[in-house]
Amino acid sequence: MDQSFLLMLSNLLHLHNSIDPTTSLISSPTSTTTASSASAASSPTSLLTSSSAAPLLFFTIASVLSYIASSRPSSPSSATTPSAPAASSSSNPAAAAADYSVSAFRALSTEHIWSLEAPLRDAQWRSLYGLSYPVFTTVVDKLKPHIALSNLSLPSDYAVAMVLSRLAHGFSAKSLAARYSLEPYLISKITNMVTRLLATKLYPEFIKIPVSRRRLIETTQAFEELTSLPNMCGAIDGSPIRLHKQNLSANYKCRYGYPSVLLEVVADHKKIFWDVCVKAPGGTDDATHFRESLLYNRLTSGDIVWDKVINVRGHPVRPYIVGDWCYPLLSFLLTPFSPNGMGTPAQNLFDGMLMKGRSVVVEAIGLLKGRWKILQDLNVGLNHVPQTIVACCVLHNLCQIAREPEPEPWKDPEENGMPPRVLDSEKSFYYFGESLRQALAEDLHQRLSSR
Template sequence: MDESFMLMVSNLLHLHNSLDPSTSLLSSPSPPSSSSSTSSPSSLLSSSPPTPFLFFTLASLLSYLASQKKKPSTKPPSSTSTTTTNPESSTFSVSAFRALSTEHIWSLEAPLRDAQWRSMYGLSYPVFTTVVDKLKPHIVASNLSLPTDYAVGMVLSRLAHGFSAKTLASRYSLEPYLISKITNMVTRLLATELYPEFIKIPVSRRRLIESTQAFEELTSLPNMCGAIDGSPIKVKRGDIGGNMYECRYGYSSVLLQVVADHKKVFWDVCVKAPGGSDDASHLRGSLLYNRLVSGDVVWDKVINVRGHHVRPYIVGDWCYPLLSFLMTPFSPDGSGTPAQNLFDGMLMKGRSVVVDSIALLKGRWKILQDLNVDLTHAPQTIVACCVLHNLCQIAREPEPETWKDPDEGGAPARGLENEKSFHYFGDSLRQALADDLHQRLSSR
């Protein structure tokens, strides 16, 4: 019985006994005497029967019980903790998610609210709602039994923390196969429906001017519009056979290729090669390469450097071929002329943007550090993380701790027969850029 109720009853008993010591509320009533019927009204005040106090006690009890129904229960569901709840029963339930996202979330200050959301889903609440709003029509059309925001939140928590389907199944009280199915659906939608909106080749003059000016401020090289690099994404060894997926670091992987701008925003993503492939082969098999070689992508911003018409170009390390639209270093070991070595240093400074972008991508979406999805769904999962990365960069989300791969090496890429003209013009442009850079910096 509740201690406060027992205390109330005890106080009532003491109160009665102090008023009328000869009568006890707990004792049997004494038989009526002949004098009781002739008592005066004044005698009732000095020696009252127990009935009024019993009535008062019962009234107090009813009032107490009524007040207890109105009070919310503060007792925690677990007997071993007073501050945490059972994750399997409430923390990850739909109702708990709804309460967090609709009521509790708006009672917090925006910085605290968004920090809490990032810790769970990798992005702030406004960006989360943007993703949900854009995916909702497609998810609703799939007749998924779960609410859209709950399904998206569940997948984002997996991408942000690298949870396996089995881990999420135990937390959300769902079957692992259903977790995998929902993950595949959401990542496929991100990689297809949202990709064209958030990953675009910069062709507008405004965007080209913004990118080239920012890279020139960083490197002193004109008309640079992006940096390219590849990175292996570790996959489960049991899914594959042979050595074609083994990367230079010794684990099974698929190869990610990205081109990033000065804001660490990807404007091209490709996942088409096993981890054992080299960067040059992956580039040549990509849609970006085919579009640039065929002239499908037209960059109108042209400048004149020592009599050469220089269109916007991207930069990469020596593992990529030298082409008219792709500048690479003269030498990987600094054995060139002073002008060439200066150019190489500035080029690699510009290339560091894409290295930092990939490190940020893997730090923000930890599932890419050790991909725990089926190999057939690996490319769409990787691309989905790149789309989410761009959303975060565009929204200027805080950058978390990054994940950097070991320093890479590799032999310089060799040109192909059908690339001779691109290599010839690229070599002339590179030398002109190096000489112009050396002259400008030497004269300061």
């Protein structure tokens, strides 16, 4: 018989005896029985043969209480502290899974999280999901109606949290499945659903070309304060995103020797992306990738109209973006005169300022990979690689707009390469860009020299 049950029953008998000593169930003070019979009478098991109704009543009560006690979880505190898993969780899969259950997440998001001061709360949320609690709720609110249409059996905020945890820490589907007690295929399915929604439903809202006059003036003025160059509205650069899969064709091998796909972004002065393109394997050069992008087609066709034109030495200067020498020189994309400082003083000064403006996109890419570590070794199916990268870019913009603390940036190796050749279809853009660049260089040199 269970020891806890016997102890509980014995306590009940003693309680009865103290309340009503005239009908002691343990022993009678006037009894003349032997020590052995007294011992037998005092045993809880002797109640089973008693003719009194009271022992049977107490036996029934004790049985019910024993059953209730045995059915309660032995460690109720585990559900109230999901953010601080026990040290033994790594060696106990069941305990680790409990830390990441729906009930544990609910306790964290609705109870424990509000017992903390806002800075501590948000710091804890960033360590788990890569962004603060208010930004997280913004993401959930925007995705919830779309997730509801998928008939997902998990709560929307829990599913989003799980995917953000994977993006922020770079977990594989298999490792996340063990943590959340779900099958790896289900983790992949949920990841693909959430990243697809981020890359399609939220992209138009958070990644937009600065065509409105107010935003365009704000952007060009900020770049002019940084570089002294007028009408600059963005900086472009490409970066290879390493793929976890190794058995890919040779055209996926980037200039650094690992399999990848190429990410191209244009960023503004706040390190917010206003264009994102992922259309080429890692072995593609930046110029080719740019020429295959929708942005290039819109710029060359005149589809994008920037309503801000200034005059520099007789040249009409429309808003333009800047890039390094791996990009073609065009009227809307200015590049340095020389990659090694072999130009005139005016040209070298222009190159230095141009590269200073370009630095914002380098920093933005570093923050993107530092904040969403899955991009350091992307472990999703090849078909879902582009949407996962774009989803991380959307989340990056959300964080920059909300002024989230910037993490330690990821550093890509220094770029090198030859300037691309000019295509026949680009010659008019090239010649105009060449004269425009020279006019800007001479104007900049004269303005700064006269100070």
